[in-house]
Amino acid sequence: MIDFLSPGWGFVLYPLFGCCLSVLLTRVCIRVLPRLGYVDKPGGRHIHEHAVPRGGGIAVILAFFTTLGFYALHSPLPESRELLARLLVPALLLGALGIVDDRRELKSKLKLAVQIVVALIVWFNMDCDYTILGWPVPWFLSLALTVGWVIVILNAFNLIDGLDGLASGLAIVSAGCMAIWFLPAVGHVPEAMSMLILAGTCFGFLRYNFHPARIFLGDTGSTFLGLIFAITGLSTIDRAVTATSLLLPLLAIGVPLFDVVLAIWRRSARKLLDPHSGGIMDGDQDHLHHRLLRETRKQTTTALLMYLIGCGFAAAALLLLFLRHSTLAVGYILLLFGVLIAIRQLAGVELYASARLIRNGLARxxxxxxxxxxxxxxxxxxxxxxxxxxxxxxxxxxxxxxxxxxxxxxxxxxxxxxxxxxxxxxxxxxxxxxxxxxxxxxxxxxxxxxxxxxxxxxxxxxxxxxxxxxxxxxxxxxxxxxxxxxxxxxxxxxxxxxxxxxxDLQCEVPDRQRLLVYGGGLNCRVFISTLYCAQKSGDREQIVGIIDDDPVLAGLHVYGFPVFGGSRQLGEVYEKQPFDKLLVTTRGDDPEKMRQLAEFCRRHNIVLSKLVIGEKTVVQEDR
Known part of the structure; x- marks a missing residue:
């Protein structure tokens, strides 16, 4: 006969109970919350088209703590009751803040102050004495790092909650990853169970939160998810901090954390570029899900892609877990390449803002x-x-x-x-x-x-x-x-x-003029440097390639651009790569060559220009 009360079955029954309870409480919230004024209306930065109840995080919180409480009462492990107490107090304070904020939209500074108080409670309730590379971390540095960690993770899930089902779906992925990390670890069974229960409650809520959403998490739910992951993430970090123990929680919640890092990076760069622009706490529509939504034009597809990216981060975390006692260097190398690829593919807006910032420094x-x-x-x-x-x-x-x-x-x-x-x-x-x-x-x-x-x-x-x-x-x-x-x-x-x-090519400037350069010498290099390093925002020229009569250069790349051939192949080049302007950068004047180029440009309605670099005497020396 199957013993459903055995520890093994508990990993199935408690998450299932949390899922069912979450479904029930979410249905209640859908009916009750609009009557209390918890409604998210369309407009502004919101992308939904009709009013939707918000504050659904109340259902997630109640379902999570009810299920976790049942587990703590029946568990023989005293650590389970300690975990419940450690999570309950800061969650109640943060939940109360979220309930008020979802109704009245509090100021950012007030919310930040309460979040700092919550982080202080977390630090006092946990043994945050760490050693890094054999050196003990002072208590004040441990306090600062803990407060920073909690606030960043709280806001990471708050910022990522901008699409139907996104925050709750990513929470399921992250909770599953951290549960797998906790299960083999001796003494971390309550943490593993809490992660599975959280995944179950989020799955039940996702039933009504996926597109088209019938209810939103609100700040109540998104900050609660961030709090649970912040506290549980501190449990994954060993007392003797290693790179692996630190990277595991970072990768498990990789997508929200990556998004908040990009947001801070992006908004800081824009603030330095334009003092009148919004600050770090001001919202925008350049989050990862907003960019993917502009590409896919479908919320469902965007959410699934974000889930897939989250699974990629989780897989990287589990790879480090399985390699931590063997070829760990391989895991770090793969992770480094993965991060570089992610930054190159997903951080185009931030990279462009940073490039403009550095370019302003070069110009001034x-x-x-x-x-x-x-x-x-x-x-x-x-x-x-x-x-x-x-x-x-x-x-x-x-x-x-x-x-x-x-x-x-x-x-x-x-x-x-x-x-x-x-x-x-x-x-x-x-x-x-x-x-x-x-x-x-x-x-x-x-x-x-x-x-x-x-x-x-x-x-x-x-x-x-x-x-x-x-x-x-x-x-x-x-x-x-x-x-x-x-x-x-x-x-x-x-x-x-x-x-x-x-x-520069990623910046959406309308009606860019396609430019072909004739001559791949030093003057060409000077022009390219001037065009892309000293230009002002809004310049409308884009180099498509180079032609040069030197047969050695044909088919090669010069200064980062392909050399299509010589002037005799100009017609073939135009058919394959149309251009609006031809710029001559060769030294000296060849009247016959310029006549041929001018005739070709007139025939195809192309602008012909000549780059002239020289000096002009302003004051003549008297002799």
């Missing part, structure tokens, strides 16, 4: 000097990262403050005293980069020699390293210093030449 030296002021701090951070990486590779820990000081001080002093920060790095030359590279190599060698003379015996006694390991760590430290510090500066030039051009 006074503003660009601010970048020079922060360069020392960036360099010190990168050198510290090189030290941490080298120590972790050799020792398996971060060493100690004395070792860090010996490695850090020579480089920092050499960079500060050598005049490196008197170079305007937004306009640096090749000699400046070579000198910086030499300084970093010399500074790294001095740091390694100082470590060997003062701390080698200590490292042998405490960490048991060999001379070969010390040399390997020194090489890693030196190489990373050069790569990171020089690479950070080279990134600016990369952005100026390539990043700006690619991102």
């Amino acid at each position: 030296p006074r503003r660009g000097l601010l970048i020079n002021l922060v360069h020392p701090f960036i360099d010190f951070f990168l050198i510290s990262g090189s030290y941490m990486t080298a120590c972790w590779t050799v020792f398996g820990t971060a060493g100690n403050p004395r070792i860090f000081l010996c490695a850090f001080a020579p480089l920092a002093l050499l960079l500060c005293l050598s005049g490196t920060y008197r170079v305007y790095w937004l306009r640096a030359g090749v000699n400046d980069y070579c000198r910086l590279k030499l300084l970093l190599i010399v500074g790294s060698i001095l740091a390694c020699l100082l470590l060997f003379l003062l701390n080698y015996r200590t490292m042998v006694q405490i960490h048991g390293i060999s001379l070969r390991q010390f040399i390997s760590g020194s090489i890693i430290f030196s190489a990373l210093n050069v790569l990171l510090v020089v690479g950070e500066r080279l990134l600016i030039h990369y952005a100026e030449w390539f990043w700006f051009r690619n991102l």
Whole structure:
């Protein structure tokens, strides 16, 4: 006979009970909430077309805590009752805030203040004493990190709740991922059960929240989901914090978290570009789901795509979980490539705003000097990262403050005293980069020699390293210093030449003029640099390619553009790649060639221009 009260069946029955209870309570909310004034009317940033009840998070909260309470009463584990108490108090306070906000729409500052109080309660109720790389985290830093974590996750689910069924569906994916993480872990059975119960209650609510939605979560429900994931995510982080234990909760709630990071990035860049634009707390219609909705034009398709992206993040989290005791480096490499692809594909708006911000810095030296002021701090951070990486590779820990000081001080002093920060790095030359590279190599060698003379015996006694390991760590430290510090500066030039051009094409400027360049020499390079790095917003020229009479260049790429052939193939090029303007950038004048080009342009109604670069005498010297 099947024992339905056994622990194994509990993982099925409690989520199922929560799902059924959520369905029942949601139906009640659909009927009652409109009578109490909880109605979300269309208009503004809202995309729904008719009035829909909001505040459905009340049903999710009641169903979740009722089911979790039944589990805590019947569970033999005392941790289950501790978990219930840990979740209940902050959830009640945040739920009360959401209920009032869904009815009266409170100010952002008031909501933020209450969220900070909720985060403080979470910190006091939990043992948030962590160690990072063997170093204990001070209580005040632990408090700040916990408060920041809770507020970010709360608002992540609040911001993602802009489409029918999106927040509740992503919550199901995230809860399932975290439940899989908790199940094999000894002592985390209550957390696993709470995640399964949350998935069940969200699934029941999704029955009426999927498009076309009959009820919305409201701030009551979206912030509640964020709170549960924030508290439970802290439980996944080991007391001794490792990269894996930190990445697991981040990836489990990857889509909402990625969206809120993009929102902060996007709104901060826009605020710096235009002081009169909205702030970080002001809404917009550039969230991930808004962009996908503009592409698909269907809420159902958009929601399913977002679910799929969420499953991708969850799969990455589980991959790290399964590889944590084996080839973990493979998982990190795959994750890094995945994040880079996600940023490139999904963060076009943010990348373009950042490119404009950097371009304004390039165009205005006074503003660009601010970048020079922060360069020392960036360099010190990168050198510290090189030290941490080298120590972790050799020792398996971060060493100690004395070792860090010996490695850090020579480089920092050499960079500060050598005049490196008197170079305007937004306009640096090749000699400046070579000198910086030499300084970093010399500074790294001095740091390694100082470590060997003062701390080698200590490292042998405490960490048991060999001379070969010390040399390997020194090489890693030196190489990373050069790569990171020089690479950070080279990134600016990369952005100026390539990043700006690619991102400029993403800006929707109407009636762009398609431009073909004749001549792939240095004048062509000057023009491209001027067009894509110094242009103002709204310029309407887009280069489609280059033609050049040098047969060696045919079929190749010059300055990032394809060379279609020579002037004799101009007709074929026009048929395959129509253009509105032909710009001649060759040096010197060939009357016959210009006559042929002019005749072709007149025949096809194309604008013909000549790029002229020269000097003009303003004051003549008297002799």
